[in-house]
Amino acid sequence: MYTQALNSSDGDERHVEDAERAAQFQARIDADERIEPNDWMPAAYRKTLTRQISQHAHSEIVGMLPEGNWITRAPSLRRKAALLAKVQDECGHGLYLYAAAETLGTSREELVDLMLAGKAKYSSIFNYPTLTWADIGTIGWLVDGAAIMNQIPLCRCSYGPYARAMIRVCKEESFHQRQGFEIMVTLCRGTEEQKAMAQDALNRWWWPVLMMFGPPDQASQHSDTSTKWKIKRFSNDELRQKFVDATVPQAQFLGLSIPDPGMKQNEAGNWEYSAIDWDEFKQVLAGNGPCNRDRLAARRKAHDDGAWVRDAALAYAEKRRQRATLQAAE
Amino acid sequence: MATPNIPLWEVFIRSRNGLAHKHVGSLHATDATLALQAARDIYTRRGEGISIWVVPSNAITASDPSEKGMMFEPAESKIYRHPTFYDVPDEVGHM
Numbered sequence: 001m002y003t004q005a006l007n008s009s010d011g012d013e014r015h016v017e018d019a020e021r022a023a024q025f026q027a028r029i030d031a032d033e034r035i036e037p038n039d040w041m042p043a044a045y046r047k048t049l050t051r052q053i054s055q056h057a058h059s060e061i062v063g064m065l066p067e068g069n070w071i072t073r074a075p076s077l078r079r080k081a082a083l084l085a086k087v088q089d090e091c092g093h094g095l096y097l098y099a100a101a102e103t104l105g106t107s108r109e110e111l112v113d114l115m116l117a118g119k120a121k122y123s124s125i126f127n128y129p130t131l132t133w134a135d136i137g138t139i140g141w142l143v144d145g146a147a148i149m150n151q152i153p154l155c156r157c158s159y160g161p162y163a164r165a166m167i168r169v170c171k172e173e174s175f176h177q178r179q180g181f182e183i184m185v186t187l188c189r190g191t192e193e194q195k196a197m198a199q200d201a202l203n204r205w206w207w208p209v210l211m212m213f214g215p216p217d218q219a220s221q222h223s224d225t226s227t228k229w230k231i232k233r234f235s236n237d238e239l240r241q242k243f244v245d246a247t248v249p250q251a252q253f254l255g256l257s258i259p260d261p262g263m264k265q266n267e268a269g270n271w272e273y274s275a276i277d278w279d280e281f282k283q284v285l286a287g288n289g290p291c292n293r294d295r296l297a298a299r300r301k302a303h304d305d306g307a308w309v310r311d312a313a314l315a316y317a318e319k320r321r322q323r324a325t326l327q328a329a330e
Numbered sequence: 331m332a333t334p335n336i337p338l339w340e341v342f343i344r345s346r347n348g349l350a351h352k353h354v355g356s357l358h359a360t361d362a363t364l365a366l367q368a369a370r371d372i373y374t375r376r377g378e379g380i381s382i383w384v385v386p387s388n389a390i391t392a393s394d395p396s397e398k399g400m401m402f403e404p405a406e407s408k409i410y411r412h413p414t415f416y417d418v419p420d421e422v423g424h425m
């Protein structure tokens with residue numbers, strides 16, 4: 001269990017690395033043992049996971065913004081209730097993940113401050129705008145669908161707290177994808193205009209969603225060690241292919257066309273897609289996507305607007321503590 | 331300005347099925363009342379529990395994983411604590 005309050009600062013002389021310990025650690029990983037917070041681990045394992053889990057947490061939190069944009073304009077009470085519940089889940093996912101990241105020794109407050117300072121990354125997908133109601137359907141269907149592909153293998157990740165957080169997250173994601181697909185079905189069975197709206201949303205989201213799986217295998221920097229440490233169990237391209245193969249029949253069911261005219265099914269039954277514009281991906285990650293500035297500005301504003309609440313709650317707790325001490329002394 | 335640190339709590343939930351409270355995760359809150367409310371919002375959005383405990387994380391004393399061997403050795407070497415250690419003649423049947 002994650003028993004220390006890890007955000008109370010502590011002198012850190014934990015990682016005295018030596019080859020023997022590293023070998024024992026790798027042997028534990030190879031034997032499919034889970035690594036727990038207080039276990040010895042290589043500094044690089046700690047660093048990799050802190051980066052990955054906190055980026056994942058930031059993504060859940062920033063990911064509330066594009067969908068939050070439509071809560072007040074959902075077309076019915078049923079849709080509004082579902083969207084509200086979904087966005088609330090994403091907030092929960094962020095919190096489970098920050099808690100998992102903290103067990104590695106960096107406090108949530110520090111991680112959040114890094115994100116607000118623009119020094120931490122989050123998923124590129126949340127830097128795209130939600131222009132119509134069909135975008136909400138598409139996000140649930142494709143963005144949550146891609147997230148599920150990515151997250152299911154993480155339930156068996158070698159780091160215990162991350163794996164456990166992902167199990168909770170995955171249980172909740174299924175509702176997200178289904179409510180999105182239901183929106184798409186409704187639009188596609190609706191008027192010509194509604195169907196066109198669904199197609200337009202798919203056209204805009206398709207390529208950014210494929211980019212969610214990260215750079216192609218030859219170009220990805222972190223994959224080798226992550227695989228060795230069983231943080232990653234499938235490569236970016238493997239997951240992307242799985243996603244495409246699962247999605248094509250769903251698009252066919254909806255009667256929508258995937259905006260990739262060159263796409264074809266090979267003999268193995270896999271759908272081969274055209275080249276992805278990795279330049280766009282790099283630009284979005286570098287902060288130059290359509291909504292990067294907006295997203296950070298919205299997070300900063302929410303954080304600043306909430307400062308008085310944090311201060312008041314801390315002051316109140318402190319006042320109660322002092323009063324209790326006084327009464328005990330009487 | 332850096333965000334001030336808010337204390338960490340461990341959350342335990344008893345599910346409907348009458349089992350003991352089980353650790354489900356942690357959260358940050360300034361006091362016990364807020365910790366309970368946050369635990370409800372974060373960990374019981376789908377009827378996961380009928381009772382919640384929150385415990386300040388720094389009130390928990392944990393065994394040291396590096397002393398796991400020494401700590402649990404006494405249990406490992408005492409096979410006579412298990413029912414299968416004892417022979418009961420077949421004629422007796424299930425016991």
Ligand SMILES: [Fe+2]
Pocket residue numbers: 060089090093169173
């Ligand atoms: Fe999520």
Ligand SMILES: [Fe+2]
Pocket residue numbers: 090144147173176
């Ligand atoms: Fe989701």
